Amino acid sequence: MPLPAPNLDDRRFQQLVDDAKRLVQQRCPEWTDHNVSDPGVTLIETFAYMVDQLIYRLNRVPDRNFVKFLELVGVHLFPPTAAQADVTFWLSAPQDEPITVARGTQVASPRTETDEPVVFTTKDSLTIVPCELSRLASSVAADEVRDHTGAVGDGFYCFDQTPKADDTLLFGLSGAVPANAVLFRMDCDIEGVGVDPDDPPLVWEAWTGEGWAACEVDRDETGGLNRPGDLVVHIPHEHTVSVIGRRRAGWVRCRVVAPADGQPFYSASPLIRSVEAMTIGGTVAAAHAETVIEEIVGLSEFVHGQRFGLRRTPVVAGGDPVVVEVAAGDGWETWERVEGFENSEPNDRHFALDATSGELRFGPAVREADGSLRQYGAVPPKGAPIRIRSYRTGGGARGNVAAGRLTVLKSSIPYVARTENRHPATGGVDGEDIDSAKERGPITLRTRDRAVTAEDFEHLARQAAPEVGRVRSVTPGDEDAGTVRVLVVPAVRGEAGRLDFAHLVPDDDTLRRISDYLDERRTIGARVVVEPPGYVGVTVVARLRARPGASAPRLTDRALEALYRHFHPLEGGPDGDGWPFGRPVYVGEVYAVLQQVKGVELVEDVGLFEADPLTGERQEQTDRLVIGDHALVFSYQHQLRVEEP
DSSP: OOOOOSSSSSOOOOOOOOOOOHHHHHTTTTOOOOOSSSSHHHHHHHHHHHHHHHHHHOOOOOOHHHHHHHHHOOOOOOOOOOOEEEEEESSSOOOSSEEEEEEEEEEEEOOOSSOOOOOEEEOOOOEOOOOOOOEEEEEEEETEOOOOOOOOTOOOOOOOOSTTTOOOEEEEESSSOTEEEEEEEEEEESSSSSTTTTTSSEEEEOOOSSEEEEEEOOOOOOOTTSSEEEEEOOOOOOOOOOOTEEEEEEEEEEEEEOOOOOOOOSSSSEEEEEEEEEEEEEEEEEEEEEEEEEEEEEESSOTTTEEESSSOBBSSOOOSOOOOOETTTTEEEEEEEEEEEEEOOOOEEEEEETTTTTEEOOEEEOOOOSSSSSEEEEOOOTTEEEEEEEEEEEEEEGGOOOTOOOOEESSOTTTTEEEEEESSSSSBBOOOHHHHHHHHHHHHHHTTOBBBHHHHHHHHHHHHHEEEEEEEEEEOTTTTTTEEEEEEEEOOOBBBBBBOOGGGSHHHHHHHHHHHHHHBOOTTTEEEEOOOOOOEEEEEEEEEEEEOOOOHHHHHHHHHHHHHHHTTTTOOSSTTSOOTOOOOHHHHHHHHHHSSHHHHHHHEEEEEEEEEEEOBOOOOSEEEEEEOOTEEEOOOOOEEEOOOO
């Protein structure tokens, strides 16, 4: 079966005649005789016949030529984007000297019989700084700090006699430990009764110089400071030393928070007898890309518009800017990357790079109407070696690996025992296909790289950051006249539809790139705000009856997966292409989603609640959850009970 030919223009003879007659009425109102007997109409029909033949031949143009037309108007395939993940390097034992993990260190997933390893490269260097506990204090009232450093061994109550919200236990480390994992080894007595050991009302925070930032906690063996054990706290990378209670240290605190609905609370303060602190690892950001260093692409022939190909493709965004270096004397001259050569002067050392194909090209020379030759950009000297300082290659949806998959260290690092990604990798998007580029072609011709309508802003935002999942442009209203809001949803998938709410917020680099790109193309007087949309948490509490022979645990997993996918910002909704902006949630559709799960005999009862994904606060039960016009829903801790027959 032959491939379908693209229909570049679907107008026919009669449509062309009618269009011409309408133009006659607008441009030549004195021409009133439009009958076929009029000589002018005869000419119109003659030209329409000729144009109809041209359109017929145009629609026979092969698909390859259509792609070349797209290239002529500046449409190029978007390259893939690299998934991002935070990789933790765990030490074999606490060390007395700092351990450095160099930038560019590679970690990978295990190789299997069917899959090649997925390789990630660290984006920055990491220093694992040794530390110890130098101060220990608590605070049960504003501006009051009680020093317990000398009480270690005898024991002390770390909170008020009857604990309350904002009671704080303060740990002063010997120095700042940015992006490190600190193990606290505690000897505690079971005095803080009333609390759930698996869900204590505590948060861990570290001082960053601008305030207290939340820390991530894992391997909590103390059950909320109620029994001896170890506890690992991951310190944010902004951690710095400060002075609290006239003591200078790298401060970390454990703070009591108000209990959530149904969460048990302390009736008495835990008793701490001893505390030790030591650094056992560190975390650094990594990307699904490999870095190629100082690749020689060829020798200059001293001709305009010369092109070279890279050995590794595609080139993914991120990292250091791509820079070309040309040999000159005893050193290398640096050339700057540009999107196009229209503004390049003859002596400007500029080059352009197609990230998808890996084609590097220098400026052309164009012959003007008067016969002169105009040069756009400089040309490297004849015979000069040309190299790229560094670039990153890789990317794609394959890099969105699950948590705990990046366990293979490609090169040995002293005293580092293992690696892991504690959270799934996100942000990996495959490169654009030709069908998508064909759809963009007419939009590119219409916008002409200018943002005027809401669709223009959305199209250009995707052009600036192809890795985003969804973009919505909100036109100015009466209250914010002149302000265009561009709402960006990152491309996240998650396991079985489950998402971490923090991953739904685009990173600052993506927002900045979109904002800068749109700022250059907006209309005069328009103000552009690029931000994530508002999210409304949805909690479903349901009771299901299983069919005979159905496994209750498996049915629970399938039903939860169905709910998480249905309320997914990118994959949910009635059409499966993302929850529509502003669409309310009805309890009836929850019944329908659960009833379609394999193994469900009957949906007995469903409760629908609005929940704040940041605080966990739940509103009253409702049958219809209304959200803002430009908001999206987000699954938050669904609760199911399956009754076996």
